[in-house]
Amino acid sequence: MDKLLDLWTGSGLYNLTPGNAFMLLAGMVLLYLAINKKFEPLLLVPIGFGTVMANIPEAGLAYSAVENAINSGRADVLASLAPLLGENFTTSQAITGDLMREMREAFRGLDAQGRFEAGQLAANYGYSSGILHTFYSVAIATGIAPLLIFVGVGAMTDFGPLLANPKTMLLGAAAQFGIFGTVIGAALLDWSGILSFTVAEAAAIGIIGGADGPTSIYVSSILAPHLLGAIAVAAYSYMALVPLIQPPIMRALTTKKERAMKMVQLRQVGKLEKILFPLSILVLAGMFLPDAAPLLGMFCFGNLLKECGVVDRLSDTVQNAMINIVTIVLGLAVGAQMMAETFLSVQVLGILALGLVAFCVGTATGIMMAKLMNLLSKEQINPLIGSAGVSAVPMAARVSNKLGLEANGQNFLLMHAMGPNVAGVIGSAVAAGVMIKFLA
Numbered sequence: 001m002d003k004l005l006d007l008w009t010g011s012g013l014y015n016l017t018p019g020n021a022f023m024l025l026a027g028m029v030l031l032y033l034a035i036n037k038k039f040e041p042l043l044l045v046p047i048g049f050g051t052v053m054a055n056i057p058e059a060g061l062a063y064s065a066v067e068n069a070i071n072s073g074r075a076d077v078l079a080s081l082a083p084l085l086g087e088n089f090t091t092s093q094a095i096t097g098d099l100m101r102e103m104r105e106a107f108r109g110l111d112a113q114g115r116f117e118a119g120q121l122a123a124n125y126g127y128s129s130g131i132l133h134t135f136y137s138v139a140i141a142t143g144i145a146p147l148l149i150f151v152g153v154g155a156m157t158d159f160g161p162l163l164a165n166p167k168t169m170l171l172g173a174a175a176q177f178g179i180f181g182t183v184i185g186a187a188l189l190d191w192s193g194i195l196s197f198t199v200a201e202a203a204a205i206g207i208i209g210g211a212d213g214p215t216s217i218y219v220s221s222i223l224a225p226h227l228l229g230a231i232a233v234a235a236y237s238y239m240a241l242v243p244l245i246q247p248p249i250m251r252a253l254t255t256k257k258e259r260a261m262k263m264v265q266l267r268q269v270g271k272l273e274k275i276l277f278p279l280s281i282l283v284l285a286g287m288f289l290p291d292a293a294p295l296l297g298m299f300c301f302g303n304l305l306k307e308c309g310v311v312d313r314l315s316d317t318v319q320n321a322m323i324n325i326v327t328i329v330l331g332l333a334v335g336a337q338m339m340a341e342t343f344l345s346v347q348v349l350g351i352l353a354l355g356l357v358a359f360c361v362g363t364a365t366g367i368m369m370a371k372l373m374n375l376l377s378k379e380q381i382n383p384l385i386g387s388a389g390v391s392a393v394p395m396a397a398r399v400s401n402k403l404g405l406e407a408n409g410q411n412f413l414l415m416h417a418m419g420p421n422v423a424g425v426i427g428s429a430v431a432a433g434v435m436i437k438f439l440a
């Protein structure tokens with residue numbers, strides 16, 4: 001009978017909390033949006049599934065070895081860990097859920113040396129990290145997964161439209177105002193006492209405005225790793241919702257005549273230009289802002305593999321096999337950060353709201369920059385392509401093209417919009433480098 005009782009009290013159903021139940025439902029919703037609504041399925045399927053796995057009680061899939069040791073509730077283990085965690089605990093004390101929660105939070109606040117010592121102690125007692133935590137430690141905590149994804153994205157990117165019309169780089173730069181504006185907004189919320197954000201947290205949240213998932217994850221893993229789950233979900237959700245979020249803003253800021261404006265056909269860009277451009281971008285950015293070099297370096301390397309024409313096997317691998325494998329691991333690792341005890345808070349709602357504001361501001365400033373350029377230049381630009389300055393490639397460019405066709409059935413803007421779209425990727429990487437330089 002005691003064995004049956006132990007089986008029941010150790011089950012996930014017995015230990016299910018309302019928070020776990022809510023996050024299990026949230027994971028299912030992400031899977032529904034990905035599978036049924038086709039919202040960023042390549043990312044939301046692994047993120048949603050990782051969320052479900054992370055919130056199964058007692059499984060410990062998203063916990064480190066130390067956290068699993070704490071969750072065991074063994075008095076001898078807790079007594080051994082307590083001095084390292086700065087807690088006062090003896091084997092004669094009662095073990096409560098609040099005590100274990102405090103010890104987990106204390107562990108997360110340790111420095112690298114303290115974490116190592118606690119990990120060694122947990123390993124000596126036979127505890128190991130869950131698979132999702134291992135994915136997170138290897139793929140995200142090291143920063144390698146977002147960088148590898150940038151290699152794949154670079155290999156799938158064509159700089160031709162940007163090189164054919166270089167001034168569209170200004171549109172990509174203007175769209176980054178959403179990032180810096182949101183940092184200021186988060187700082188004001190903290191100053192007013194509505195929500196509490198440090199400057200580093202505000203910077204990590206602001207990167208959502210670039211609508212660039214890998215960059216958001218990379219910056220968050222450095223500046224605010226505890227907010228990574230919320231930031232990643234917000235970034236990829238807004239990327240998926242580009243066709244819903246951008247059109248109302250674009251229509252509000254442009255007239256039908258502006259939307260119907262046809263642009264001059266782009267010139268043909270030579271192979272040498274396409275080879276030299278990623279090298280030039282990397283060297284220039286690296287010299288002035290070394291902290292942007294990891295992201296831009298991987299992005300430009302992937303593009304060079306594609307454009308040089310002599311390593312087709314490598315280009316094909318990074319565009320397909322590598323980016324797919326990394327995406328699976330990255331998605332599951334992000335899902336691991338969506339545990340109920342860390343994800344469910346008012347702060348997360350603030351992140352989602354600020355991320356949306358950042359994205360909307362970036363869209364609007366790109367359009368307004370295009371209109372300003374039209375006032376100063378004889379060669380007119382359709383303001384719709386300004387909204388493509390956010391780095392949601394190629395979704396934002398497709399939205400610009402769609403609205404252009406609605407206003408004029410012969411108005412094909414896709415290739416014109418790809419210029420600022422690609423510039424937005426470069427711009428968000430540079431903005432990330434600035435944040436890391438001053439706040440890391």
